[in-house]
Amino acid sequence: MATGVKIESGGGSSSVFGSLRYWLLTPSWLVIGFFLVAPVAMMLIYSFLTKEFRGGVIWEFSLAAYDQFIFDRGLFGDEPPKLEWTYIGIFFRSIWQAFSATVLCLLIGFPTAYFIATRPIHTRPIWLFLVTIPYWVNLLIRTVSLKFLIRDSGPLNQWLISFGILDSPIHLINTNVAVQLGLFYSYLPFMVLPIYASVERYNFVLSEAAWDLYANRWTTLRYILLPSVKSGIIAGCILVFVPSLGAFLAPDLLGGAKNFMIGSLIEEQFKGNAGNWPFGAAASMILLTLVLIVLMVYARQQSRTESKYS
């Protein structure tokens, strides 16, 4: 297939740089392979090693890291195993938080994306640009700004009180809601962009046909528009859910110690001497597996819908 002769442009090879492709690609392969794939493999190995008490590992095979994740064997490890809910709980909380943030993003992001996609064509890039600018601002700065805005004595509470809407400040910092808000704020543009792309490709003749058949606006939305732009919505949800799941800054700065998420749990294991490297590696492996499952299900879905329409 690749060697099929093409009679184009004076008998040269069909592509000028085609024969060089492996040379051109090798540098990137090597860099990512050596500094990302190899490290992830190393992390997998570490998750099966024995912890050393000053941080680091002893090269001895052990399932202790995964065991610790699920079971509580008492302080000295000799009691009969009980199910340990702390870490599983942290994972479920993370999934819940990421899910809530995704729903929030969808509720705000879909109407925004739709609105932008129905603007006149020359104003769309400007709207899109407005939505994406905040994404390029440092995430740390954005999270700190949000914290500044919503803290108990922050401008938001001050205004709400001075306008007489509230009597006493609403307490948001160090709650689940603050973390959800932070994640929502961090990844909102990720929801808008893919939905925008699919609404822009949507053929409004379909809506008009529905209208002519006496469907109202909301029926059209429900039965015609939403199914047509489903792929954009799913892509947006994944782009928000995946980074939210492993987020560190929003839960750490807005959530405090009671609202631990996976990211903070992992970070703890590598901080100073108190950490547990194999356990941190195991938690990272579990997170990575979760994310890869989500992405693979998505890829399967995509290729199935593509083959259906082509």
Place this chain on the structure above:
Amino acid sequence: MRVNNHAPNQNIVEMAQSSSEIRRFPGFLPITILCLVLLYAPLVIVMIYSFNDSRSITLWGGFSLRWYEDVFFGLEAAKFKIAAWNSLSIASMAAITSTVLATSAAVGMIRGGSFRGKPASFALISLPLMVPEIVTAVATLIFFSTIGFTRGYASILVAHIVFCIPFAYLPIAARLDGIESFYEQAALDLYASKAQAFWRILLPLMAPGILSGFLLAFIISLDDFIITNFVKGAGIETLPTAIFGSVKQGIKPNIMALSTLMLLISILLVTVSFFVGKRGNKTGR
């Protein structure tokens, strides 16, 4: 501005109106405005409060530039200067290196025809985007400590190059995808060497994509906190890690001034990238 934007010659006849009316959902405009307000409010508030004369971050004490003075000449100025230098030099080198790698990879992928392992190659190049940042951070830390790579400036730089590659790659590949291959073909037919065809024909055509890829990689590198925090080791700070360290003890006004400066730099770079991309698209067609 509001209602009849998308139908310039909107008719009052009901049928004609209805067909464009079906596109419009009441309530979507207010939600869009809410979305923009939510996105910008925290940033604008911090910008405003960075000009606050008061030492307290809560009360407004009049307009002043004292916190900007504090950033440049205050107690923490030396720390910020070193951190800023580290951040900017790492971002420049990481962006240049990753842009070169990404440009080469983009030509290989987009001009390479269909070859075995193309999907795998694409997956590998976009892998840094798919692996959660905290996982990359942990893996890199473990790897560096195993191979005995001392943590510091060099380790931060290497880690940044890796995760900048896909960010540089995507705009470059998108640009190259829009350039017909007969430009290089024509050059070769006119007895140009492959090198000449690349340097004198393809590269200038790709330039807008390369520039926006470079700028995105630069911003992403400046932005990074988690990976840097893991691989930096003791005794070296970039701006985000320095700010994080300060913020842990509470938000101080000088941090707001510093944040405002960084925010403006990011917005400036993105705006440049936006307009370069726009002009590039016009001239490319």
